[in-house]
Amino acid sequence: MNAKEMVLEALKNxxxxxxxxxIMLKTGLDKKEVEKAIKELKSEGLIESPKRCFYTAK
Structure with missing residues (x-):
């Protein structure tokens, strides 16, 4: 499972x-990996940010 999948899974759960x-605590990934995954997932429309610095799966 790659970082993007791990972040998406953590948000879905x-x-x-x-x-x-x-997300870092839940997945064990470092900050740079989590931020990169969030950026990619947002651009793909799989997650959203209901308020600044908070993320949730769509």
């Missing part, structure tokens, strides 16, 4: 929007 820090 969460009941509330997550911050980058929460």
């Amino acid at each position: 969460s009941t509330k929007p997550m911050k980058t820090q929460d």
